[in-house]
Amino acid sequence: MQETRLSTARIRAARRVIDPVFLDTPLHRCEALEPALGCTVSIKLETANPIRSFKGRGTELVASRLAEQGLRAVVCASAGNLGQALAWSGRGRGLDVAVVASRFATAAKLDRIRALGAKLELVDGDHEMARERAAAIARDDGIRLVEDSLDIETCEGAATIGLELVDTVPSFDTVLIALGGGALATGVGHVMKALAPEVEVICVQPEGAPAMTRSWHGRRVVTTDSTDTIADGVAGRCPIPAVLDDLLVVADDAVLVREASITAGMRMLLDHAGLVVEPSAALGIAALLEDRDRFAGCHVVTVLCGSNVDMGAYHRWVGR
């Protein structure tokens, strides 16, 4: 395969650094979903850990390297899940963690960031404004900035999911990955192309936040002026060039799905699998719902990447 910024050896080594509470997550077929989807469906569940998302895999690497270097402080911008994860990983190593988020971010995520002892600053704008503010804090205070998807640790951490997929599932045809900044997609995608190149890697993004998908199809960075989706975890507007370069190597396709499909996917996961997920985690099911013919008879794995939701909004979305 063509080179990416990632190295399979480094990803394997990352497993030794990450707290086991984030590793070897459940992976199993979910037959109750299959009649409605027309294909074999396995789920990789990244919600059953202390921070209810996969992001701890990456922040464990970040925090352990900072601690090794004797550094004491770190800042990141976050839609909420990275912030929780960095707060958790930093707390365990005595780091001062600052998180910048949009004041429109999911309240449950912001509450947990505070509860984990991080300093939370809210900006009166979207996630891109939070990114700018976090960069300014890092510059002004001389502390480490963690940039999701750009910083290689965030991609390597996510990529350990790929190792677990390759090592465990007997055989599958396609992996569906939520696409936001790109850490999850480039991480898992790298491992697939390196170790199981026959598996199709399909990224899924909401129609209301299509920047990275448009960039992938156009083979150059495309930004958007705004986002309009309930899938807060993937609602970026400004793809990072280096991440796009990797995504062009590892992804076989990138598709957009409608909001109604995302909520239908969340509802299916609740009703037939007993799983509460956040909108970003339902993107894979949404893709299956929107193109049954494409996946008919295939064995598809989808990564359920997080479950941090405001429960009031959740109940409105799923209509339960």
Add this chain to the structure above:
Amino acid sequence: MQETRLSTARIRAARRVIDPVFLDTPLHRCEALEPALGCTVSIKLETANPIRSFKGRGTELVASRLAEQGLRAVVCASAGNLGQALAWSGRGRGLDVAVVASRFATAAKLDRIRALGAKLELVDGDHEMARERAAAIARDDGIRLVEDSLDIETCEGAATIGLELVDTVPSFDTVLIALGGGALATGVGHVMKALAPEVEVICVQPEGAPAMTRSWHGRRVVTTDSTDTIADGVAGRCPIPAVLDDLLVVADDAVLVREASITAGMRMLLDHAGLVVEPSAALGIAALLEDRDRFAGCHVVTVLCGSNVDMGAYHRWVGR
């Protein structure tokens, strides 16, 4: 410790027989639950597998031994989870599986038993009548009867959860275990008393199905005429003497909880942990809610043993 019917060596050996999809389940602190409960709470999540309960651990042992012996058919009575598990384990080994259940059993459980290819027979009575009918089928057809909690495989399978608790959690004070027939409680309890005797083993049963708890306190089998609880998975009336004997060795206490506490526990797990569980799986949280003083400042682990619910009933129970 005093002897039970279980052997720690056999429990360790069982891990090599059980499909890994049921093993090494998530175990983590759930800090979002702690402010309301006043203690440190870790959960052992037994719902993230193909049958959404811990019962696969035991049926894997049963089915593999049947297959080794060249036997082709098996029958069990089930409130729904054992039946699903036996259907799953039997299907993978080409066994004919028959399940007898009450026609009042949870519809979602019965649907899944059928979907997994087992023959399902319903009796017009409660779980004890299903047990009698299953025994009659086994006798008449000359096939193996699996009796939950009496058959040692069901206890040894459940006991592998105990090994994972002892091997993983840094230290905890108390484990709260749903008490029904007793396989889970005696299995996990045996491992605790053998390998971590300082951990308090507390069994939890609904006030509406108190037979085993009353038996434990009375040190002799006490039956009841009926049950009245939403916790279908633990609603037995006739404790098995040999299981009670083991429970008397391994349990430090057995407590009863109210239905309102069970639903409150389910609601907390949904709202603060994003977890759908069946009533039996909320018994531990219910016990914490009913006796905050007893557990204040302790580190408590509770086993979330299943998530098979009728979603309509679930939403009524949790009021969401």
